[in-house]
Amino acid sequence: DVKVTQSSRYLVKRTGEKVFLECVQDMDHENMFWYRQDPGLGLRLIYFSYDVKMKEKGDIPEGYSVSREKKERFSLILESASTNQTSMYLCASRSGGGNFNEQFFGPGTRLTVL
Amino acid sequence: AQSVTQLGSHVSVSEGALVLLRCNYSSSVPPYLFWYVQYPNQGLQLLLKYTTGATLVKGINGFEAEFKKSETSFHLTKPSAHMSDAAEYFCAVISGAGSYQLTFGKGTKLSVIP
Numbered sequence: 001d002v003k004v005t006q007s008s009r010y011l012v013k014r015t016g017e018k019v020f021l022e023c024v025q026d027m028d029h030e031n032m033f034w035y036r037q038d039p040g041l042g043l044r045l046i047y048f049s050y051d052v053k054m055k056e057k058g059d060i061p062e063g064y065s066v067s068r069e070k071k072e073r074f075s076l077i078l079e080s081a082s083t084n085q086t087s088m089y090l091c092a093s094r095s096g097g098g099n100f101n102e103q104f105f106g107p108g109t110r111l112t113v114l
Numbered sequence: 115a116q117s118v119t120q121l122g123s124h125v126s127v128s129e130g131a132l133v134l135l136r137c138n139y140s141s142s143v144p145p146y147l148f149w150y151v152q153y154p155n156q157g158l159q160l161l162l163k164y165t166t167g168a169t170l171v172k173g174i175n176g177f178e179a180e181f182k183k184s185e186t187s188f189h190l191t192k193p194s195a196h197m198s199d200a201a202e203y204f205c206a207v208i209s210g211a212g213s214y215q216l217t218f219g220k221g222t223k224l225s226v227i228p
Binding site for chain 2: 004031033040041042043044045048050056058090092099100102103105106107108
């Protein structure tokens with residue numbers, strides 16, 4: 001079974017703090033994704049990585065950066081957290097064999113910025 | 115450009131009744147279509163997907179969906195609702211093999227009334 005794990009289920013940070021959200025997958029997937037989920041807005045793509053050290057901006061990259069130094073790990077960084085970044089963050093991974101392949105999701109990190 | 119519209123942010127059905135969750139998409143090229151389910155406090159899980167071939171797709175937990183190109187629809191159905199089906203359901207589209215980005219609808223929350 002594919003397993004995607006996220007470092008925290010719940011996180012509370014203060015405005016202006018630097019925040020790291022970590023995601024690890026154990027199936028040697030080439031592609032990894034970070035999404036943000038907000039009520040009534042569905043999932044919106046923040047960043048996508050198609051290989052180690054490679055990244056592409058998604059629909060809402062402003063205020064975020066990412067790092068992928070190893071194939072199994074994809075980090076989302078909030079350089080200076082703001083209250084409007086309070087949200088649920090979901091990581092996903094996918095085999096690089098085809099864009100129609102299933103994305104496997106982690107359980108999510110609910111981030112609150114005070 | 116691709117987009118997904120899910121009609122109804124909340125749907126309630128009685129246990130044993132038909133479940134129908136509506137999804138319409140727009141895509142400039144033949145799409146790949148997906149339905150994901152999210153149970154409370156969990157990540158998303160793939161229910162079923164359409165890539166090519168047979169337009170009626172069967173998924174897990176008794177769900178199925180039919181791709182109708184003329185109606186640009188991919189509605190999700192289940193003949194008889196069970197209490198365990200209560201969750202949020204997301205329709206998603208990728209516009210063809212050349213696109214990496216999965217675009218999600220805003221979700222439909224399904225309640226099952228005993």
